[in-house]
Structures are given as structure tokens and as C-alpha cells.
Amino acid sequence: MRTVKFGMNISLDGYCDHTIGNPSEELMDYFTAMMDDVDLLFFGRVMYQMMFPYWSDVARDKSGSAAENRFAERLSAIDRVVASTTLDSEDAKTRIVRSNPAEELLKLKQQSGKKIAIDTVSMLPELVKAGLIDEFYLVIHPVIAGQGRHLFPAGSLHELVQLKLTETKTFQNGCVAHHYLKQ
Structure with a gap:
């Protein structure tokens, strides 16, 4: 059975928003390396539309820094599944799932294959409740956002989910990455 891993940038006060941090070359290389063992990305519509076509354009045009270009090339090369009831366009690398994302992820x-990387906050409680996520990669940025979306809205989980910390990495820009395994 394949392993599913979830990764997200969050603020010190627990808000996830890709605009709050200032990713460094070192952090971009960390995220690129995280995809070495991934052959499928699983997105919700909002995150997918935030990531694509932006990173596909960077990969094509080589318009980012060296680290951003490496990340863009790796991300754009991986097949994607997007859970959405409203998105209508697919491309050669993207397939849209219209209903029951947890059932689709289980399938x-x-x-067979490498790991599946999840990048969605909207479905996170549902996928965690279903026991589908095996690893969590949280990169905490040294900012207090004070607003935005939390990883888990209050009351979205009814049972405690035990995790085991397996690795911590501190970056020069003050970010700290935590890698947890589901127990």
C-alpha cells in the first residue's frame, strides 16, 4: 500500500496561508527534495488553482530563482488528481475527481507506486478521520498571522490523532520543519 503524506506551511499561531512566509532557497530545496519519493499529487481545487498554472509557467519559462525553477520542474512533472465539483479543465498531467475524495484517495x-503527496486544507479533516494520511510535514514560519484558515477548524476532529516526531530541521530564515508519522 502506498504512503500518503501531507505538507503545509503554517504560521506560529497555526494559520496556513502561502502568502505569510518568505521562502528561502534552502526552504525551496527542502520542498523539492520532499517530492523525490512522490509520483502523485492530490489537491483540492483552491490549492490546485493557487499552484497551477503558476508553477507550470515557472518551469516552462525558467522565470524563478534556481531553487524555484528546480521546485517548479519537479512539481510540474508529477501527475495530479484534483477533487472539485466546479473545475472543468484537465490537462495531460491532471485528472479531476467529482465526488467522494476520501474514497478516491483510498483507491x-x-x-502500486511511490508516495502520494496531499496539499489541501479543505479536505484535511475528512482525510485524517478516514485514516488516509500517514505522514505530516509542517513548516512553521516565524510569523504570527492572527487570521486566516487553520489546519483543523474547531470541532472538525472528534478523536485525538497521535503522531510521532521523526525529524526536525531548522532553516536559516527561522522556519522549522517537523516531520511526523501517524502512530
Whole structure:
């Protein structure tokens, strides 16, 4: 069975918003390396539309820094599944799932292949409740946002989810990455 890993940038006060941090070359290289063992990305519509076509354009045009270009090339090369009821356009690398994302992820998890990377906040409680996420990569940025979206809205989980910290990495820009495994 394939492993599913979730990764997200968050503020010190627990808000996830890709505009709050200032990713360094070192942090971009960390995220690129995280995808070395991934052959499928699983997105919600909002995160997918935030990531694409932006990173595809960077990969094509080589318009970012060296680290951003490496990240863009790696990200754009991986097949994607997007859970959405409203998105209508697919491309050669993207397939849209219209209903029951947890059921679809379970099917994908049971197929052979490398790891599946999840990048969605909207479905996170549902996927965690279903026991589908095996690893969590949280990069905490040294900012207090004070607003935005939390990883888990209050009351979205009814049971405690035990995790085991397996690795911590501190970056020169003050970010700290934590890697947890589900127990």
C-alpha cells in the first residue's frame, strides 16, 4: 500500500496561508527534495488553482530563482488528481475527481507506486478521520498571522490523532520543519 503524506506551511499561531512566509532557497530545496519519493499529487481545487498554472509557467519559462525553477520542474512533472465539483479543465498531467475524495484517495493508496503527496486544507479533516494520511510535514514560519484558515477548524476532529516526531530541521530564515508519522 502506498504512503500518503501531507505538507503545509503554517504560521506560529497555526494559520496556513502561502502568502505569510518568505521562502528561502534552502526552504525551496527542502520542498523539492520532499517530492523525490512522490509520483502523485492530490489537491483540492483552491490549492490546485493557487499552484497551477503558476508553477507550470515557472518551469516552462525558467522565470524563478534556481531553487524555484528546480521546485517548479519537479512539481510540474508529477501527475495530479484534483477533487472539485466546479473545475472543468484537465490537462495531460491532471485528472479531476467529482465526488467522494476520501474514497478516491483510498483507491489510489491501494495501487502500486511511490508516495502520494496531499496539499489541501479543505479536505484535511475528512482525510485524517478516514485514516488516509500517514505522514505530516509542517513548516512553521516565524510569523504570527492572527487570521486566516487553520489546519483543523474547531470541532472538525472528534478523536485525538497521535503522531510521532521523526525529524526536525531548522532553516536559516527561522522556519522549522517537523516531520511526523501517524502512530
